[in-house]
Amino acid sequence: xxxxxxxxxxxxxxxxxxxxxxxxxxxxxxxxxxxxxxxxxxxxxxxxxxxxxxxxxxxxxxxxxxxxxxxxxxxxxxxxxxxxxxxxxxxxxxxxxxxxxxxxxxxxxxxxxxxxxxxxxxxxxxxxxxxxxxxxxxxxxxxxxxxxxxxxxxxxxxxxxxxxxxxxxxxxxxxxxxxxxxxxxxxxxxxxxxxxxxxxxxxxxxxxxxxxxxxxxxxxxxxxxxxxxxxxxxxxxxxxxxxxxxxxxx
Ligand code: NAD
Numbered sequence: 182x183x184x185x186x187x188x189x190x191x192x193x194x195x196x197x198x199x200x201x202x203x204x205x206x207x208x209x210x211x212x213x214x215x216x217x218x219x220x221x222x223x224x225x226x227x228x229x230x231x232x233x234x235x236x237x238x239x240x241x242x243x244x245x246x247x248x249x250x251x252x253x254x255x256x257x258x259x260x261x262x263x264x265x266x267x268x269x270x271x272x273x274x275x276x277x278x279x280x281x282x283x284x285x286x287x288x289x290x291x292x293x294x295x296x297x298x299x300x301x302x303x304x305x306x307x308x309x310x311x312x313x314x315x316x317x318x319x320x321x322x323x324x325x326x327x328x329x330x331x332x333x334x335x336x337x338x339x340x341x342x343x344x345x346x347x348x349x350x351x352x353x354x355x356x357x358x359x360x361x362x363x364x365x366x367x368x369x370x371x372x373x374x375x376x377x378x379x380x381x382x383x384x385x386x387x388x389x390x391x392x393x394x395x396x397x398x399x400x401x402x403x404x405x406x407x408x409x410x411x412x413x414x415x416x417x418x419x420x421x422x423x424x425x426x427x428x429x430x431x
Pocket of ligand 1: 190191192193194195196197214215216217236237238239264265266267268286287291313314315316357358359360361362363364365366
């Protein structure tokens, strides 16, 4: 089967934009989704083989309208990448309910809503879902009560999707990026944090948007046709190191 289309949320910049370009290089037509309508319009105008749909993925009505437009424009939907995400960090004691809900609304509700609304289209063609979680959903850390919990939930939601939609041939996998120098990360990473990550990551560096996108597009491709319900980190080895104390290496 020709896998000729994809929908990418949070596509206006960062990992979503890099993934859009990798799909385009495979010859796929991409529906780029983002709530930042101005930036989305700008980057979409610079690319061929894309359509741009402004949508806040945490709003059920906007998601329904987005799905109607995307299905009408693309015809078949072969892949959905739930990448839109927000990061707000702070101690548990300072995370008020509004901050908790802001993070959950995009990072968790958005994945649930877009996947559910696109499930009928994905079932028609045995499509693939890739949900973007995080190493923060695999390992707990300070300041990430909302972000880390939302990403851990995305990993479980992925397994639910794989379990329920497998009988239609729909595959669902999660990708857990390590740190990437995007606007999202740089808003919460000081130089001290950057240095500490370099120390803790076996490959001693941040990843690039493209390195994350390569795993996402692989999981959406027929080369991954027997892979579903999995959570794969692209993190320079961060998750694999149990007692990865920098002091032990010196
Ligand atoms: P980014 O901030 O550069 O891009 C995120 C995009 O999502 C933006 O264009 C933003 O407008 C859009 N977006 C946010 N909320 C939205 C909503 N409700 N509806 C529609 N669009 C929305 O971030 P990024 O670093 O490219 O992150 C992409 C994904 O990767 C996120 O899910 C993030 O949590 C995850 N991630 C990033 C890192 C990292 O270090 N950069 C690490 C682990 C996981």
